[in-house]
Amino acid sequence: MSKVDGKTVLVTGAGRGIGRAIAVEMARQGAAAVAVADRDGATAEETAGLVRAAGAKAKAIVCDLRDRDSVEAMVARTARRFEGLDVLVNNAGVIETSLTEDCAVDTLPEEVWDAVYEINLKAVWLTTKFAAPHLRRSARGPAIVNTGSVSGLTGFPLGPAYCTTKGGVVQLTKVTAIDLAPVRCNCLCPGVIDTPLAQGFFDAAEDRDEMERQLTAPQLVDRLGRPEEVAKLACFLASDDAAFITGSSYVIDGGALAWRGVRA
Numbered sequence: 001m002s003k004v005d006g007k008t009v010l011v012t013g014a015g016r017g018i019g020r021a022i023a024v025e026m027a028r029q030g031a032a033a034v035a036v037a038d039r040d041g042a043t044a045e046e047t048a049g050l051v052r053a054a055g056a057k058a059k060a061i062v063c064d065l066r067d068r069d070s071v072e073a074m075v076a077r078t079a080r081r082f083e084g085l086d087v088l089v090n091n092a093g094v095i096e097t098s099l100t101e102d103c104a105v106d107t108l109p110e111e112v113w114d115a116v117y118e119i120n121l122k123a124v125w126l127t128t129k130f131a132a133p134h135l136r137r138s139a140r141g142p143a144i145v146n147t148g149s150v151s152g153l154t155g156f157p158l159g160p161a162y163c164t165t166k167g168g169v170v171q172l173t174k175v176t177a178i179d180l181a182p183v184r185c186n187c188l189c190p191g192v193i194d195t196p197l198a199q200g201f202f203d204a205a206e207d208r209d210e211m212e213r214q215l216t217a218p219q220l221v222d223r224l225g226r227p228e229e230v231a232k233l234a235c236f237l238a239s240d241d242a243a244f245i246t247g248s249s250y251v252i253d254g255g256a257l258a259w260r261g262v263r264a
């Protein structure tokens, strides 16, 4: 029996990429129901279909995480439809390279800084705030999984808003674990994972293949990470097997952060 058996899960940014993989993996591992939230209704519906095919109930919810009322409604609709909420996965995120070509600390437009902050950090807090009463009422091992990044643990060029919001998510994870205990809260910090976000990042570079090579060169596992691999870690952290784990961040990056990337 899986340790996410019977749980009700809400995943943000679940229309594609890592969020979609998490929604489907939760269903594969026995979750009772998965709310699939995304600002893109069509991709959310597609993911909901995959969740149902994997054996769980599903509901696609259109939500713009930059809109406070939309966030509140997303949580309320999930809890109403599935009679509660046991697991929240704050997965959605954006990177400034997908919003502007001016990404350096001295060129980034203010509105892009604000957009990245609203989605990557403020919405994680707001969703957690609205979900907290439901999670506190859960009798099925309530847990939150946040999606940070290795960029929240180390510097990265052309990502002033991305890196600082992801660092903020690592810290918010700790505060959430303290304030909401016994609801657990942990954070994933992926490296380079093969999703539309990462592919868009490569495409924005002058030489996309060189950018991919540079990003994967320090890894000890010589390939892009897979969304399904991140999803398995998310499911573990949400499961009762992780009952003694809270307030922590977990790197999943093929070993890139283990060293300085200098080969002898």
Ligand SMILES: NC(=O)c1ccc[n+]([C@@H]2O[C@H](COP(=O)([O-])OP(=O)(O)OC[C@H]3O[C@@H](n4cnc5c(N)ncnc54)[C@H](O)[C@@H]3O)[C@@H](O)[C@H]2O)c1
Residues within 6 Å of the ligand: 012, 013, 014, 015, 016, 017, 018, 019, 037, 038, 039, 040, 043, 063, 064, 065, 066, 091, 092, 093, 094, 119, 147, 148, 149, 150, 189, 190, 191, 192, 193, 194, 195, 196, 197, 198
């Ligand atoms: N792919 C990587 O290499 C990588 C590495 C480290 C961390 N991450 C993090 O993992 C998470 C998922 O990344 P991904 O690569 O799957 O991204 P993605 O761009 O492929 O998917 C993100 C999803 O979030 C949704 N979304 C974006 N803004 C939204 C908003 N305002 N309201 C509602 N939904 C919104 C998008 O529609 C999309 O479906 C992000 O937090 C990202 O920062 C990704």
